[in-house]
Amino acid sequence: xxxxxxxxxxxxxxxxxxxxxxxxxxxxxxxxxxxxxxxxxxxxxxxxxxxxxxxxxxxxxxxxxxxxxxxxxxxxxxxxxxxxxxxxxxxxxxxxxxxxxxxxxxxxxxxxxxxxxxxxxxxxxxxxxxxxxxxxxxxxxxxxxxxxxxxxxxxxxxxxxxxxxxxxxxxxxxxxxxxxxxxxxxxxxxxxxxxxxxxxxxxxxxxxxxxxxxxxxxxxxxxxxxxxxxxxxxxxxxxxxxxxxxxxxxxxxxxx
Amino acid sequence: xxxxxxxxxxxxxxxxxxxxxxxxxxxxxxxxxxxxxxxxxxxxxxxxxxxxxxxxxxxxxxxxxxxxxxxxxxxxxxxxxxxxxxxxxxxxxxxxxxxxxxxxxxxxxxxxxxxxxxxxxxxxxxxxxxxxxxxxxxxxxxxxxxxxxxxxxxxxxxxxxxxxxxxxxxxxxxxxxxxxxxxxxxxxxxxxxxxxxxxxxxxxxxxxxxxxxxxxxxxx
Numbered sequence: 042x043x044x045x046x047x048x049x050x051x052x053x054x055x056x057x058x059x060x061x062x063x064x065x066x067x068x069x070x071x072x073x074x075x076x077x078x079x080x081x082x083x084x085x086x087x088x089x090x091x092x093x094x095x096x097x098x099x100x101x102x103x104x105x106x107x108x109x110x111x112x113x114x115x116x117x118x119x120x121x122x123x124x125x126x127x128x129x130x131x132x133x134x135x136x137x138x139x140x141x142x143x144x145x146x147x148x149x150x151x152x153x154x155x156x157x158x159x160x161x162x163x164x165x166x167x168x169x170x171x172x173x174x175x176x177x178x179x180x181x182x183x184x185x186x187x188x189x190x191x192x193x194x195x196x197x198x199x200x201x202x203x204x205x206x207x208x209x210x211x212x213x214x215x216x217x218x219x220x221x222x223x224x225x226x227x228x229x230x231x232x233x234x235x236x237x238x239x240x241x242x243x244x245x246x247x248x249x250x251x252x253x254x255x256x257x258x259x260x261x262x263x264x265x266x267x268x269x270x271x272x273x274x275x276x277x278x279x280x281x282x283x284x285x286x287x288x289x290x291x292x293x294x295x296x297x
Numbered sequence: 298x299x300x301x302x303x304x305x306x307x308x309x310x311x312x313x314x315x316x317x318x319x320x321x322x323x324x325x326x327x328x329x330x331x332x333x334x335x336x337x338x339x340x341x342x343x344x345x346x347x348x349x350x351x352x353x354x355x356x357x358x359x360x361x362x363x364x365x366x367x368x369x370x371x372x373x374x375x376x377x378x379x380x381x382x383x384x385x386x387x388x389x390x391x392x393x394x395x396x397x398x399x400x401x402x403x404x405x406x407x408x409x410x411x412x413x414x415x416x417x418x419x420x421x422x423x424x425x426x427x428x429x430x431x432x433x434x435x436x437x438x439x440x441x442x443x444x445x446x447x448x449x450x451x452x453x454x455x456x457x458x459x460x461x462x463x464x465x466x467x468x469x470x471x472x473x474x475x476x477x478x479x480x481x482x483x484x485x486x487x488x489x490x491x492x493x494x495x496x497x498x499x500x501x502x503x504x505x506x507x508x509x510x511x512x513x514x515x516x517x
Contacts, residue, residue, distance in 0.1 A: 203514025
């Protein structure tokens with residue numbers, strides 16, 4: 042790393058990998074504790090919530106299904122923002138953020154597909170339908186897997202960064218499609234009932250547990266994301282050190 | 298730019314080029330379907346447009362990984378990358394156009410023959426040709442992004458298909474729905490066809506820019 046004497050603001054100093062390691066190390070325990078507590082409260086509220094008059098006890102699947110679907114989209118949005126950081130400022134930390142968010146986002150997408158399928162069986166009478174919302178989320182899952190395959194295929198993380206960022210941004214078209222798919226096409230999946238301009242149409246007894254679970258899932262996401270980012274930074278340092286060690290051995294053997 | 302177009306077309310159409318292979322693959326995929334589902338002509342006529350579309354999609358994905366890789370192997374990609382940004386985007390656009398002329402257009406022209414084999418009506422075959430004419434450029438343009446990303450990889454071919462297939466799904470959806478709308482009575486043909494054309498134009502604008510960015514990123 043060459044030493045640049047450009048004036049650094051508070052935000053850019055935050056993006057220094059070493060500074061990030063120190064700061065995230067301090068924040069992580071609190072974040073983990075907060076997500077555990079919120080998750081416990083959320084789970085308690087979910088099970089204390091009254092049953093739906095139509096759906097009965099299966100409505101509780103919603104408290105896992107909806108937050109993981111939100112998180113699947115939020116995770117891709119985080120990756121898209123990080124990709125802009127990679128392309129515009131060429132910052133290595135942005136690439137680390139985008140790459141380490143991938144498996145987490147794929148896991149949330151899979152969780153939402155799985156719980157949706159379990160929910161669809163008693164409610165719709167089928168595990169899967171090719172409706173617009175389900176198909177677009179499935180496409181999102183495929184894109185997560187494709188991006189992971191791309192990172193696996195490139196052995197040098199620095200070379201994979203910019204192509205993966207381009208692909209992430211191109212794939213971002215899918216996110217608004219997922220969000221509005223239930224409104225643009227008339228489908229089996231129910232339309233949005235929480236994030237609406239005219240206020241949520243869902244009853245408060247079900248809404249509050251859902252919101253608490255959403256906060257819990259968001260906290261879990263950031264906890265996992267910070268942990269994955271720290272791992273990725275350390276992994277890159279280890280491989281860089283190994284390369285340096287191998288080079289110094291090679292040059293000392295070549296010299297005599 | 299015209300010279301580049303001619304050069305790419307010449308490379309693609311000479312023996313061993315990608316153009317003939319794509320059409321042959323298209324024929325092979327469509328010919329395999331009746332073996333899989335049985336020679337029921339009524340059924341084939343009903344699912345014919347979808348089969349033709351899927352075959353065309355797979356066939357146009359087939360040659361995509363060669364779009365920039367051949368140029369990289371003989372070093373001309375480095376020369377192309379030395380231009381300034383706008384010229385590079387224009388170059389990528391022309392290369393996509395040449396790729397479509399060499400591989401996409403033959404698929405459109407081969408569609409009537411396969412429509413005949415699939416027992417499709419003349420109207421339905423015409424609709425498939427029209428939608429393929431509008432839809433295959435979209436696949437070429439968005440495919441260029443995947444080709445540019447995988448250009449540095451030794452085994453990029455499969456990866457390009459995996460990366461591009463999710464993005465090509467809207468093209469398939471509206472292409473097939475427009476083809477069906479032409480033959481089934483109450484559905485209007487034009488709205489899905491207009492959306493398909495809009496997707497093609499959007500990808501024609503987005504694809505070259507993103508592909509050029511990926512090529513730049515992969516080279517330095």
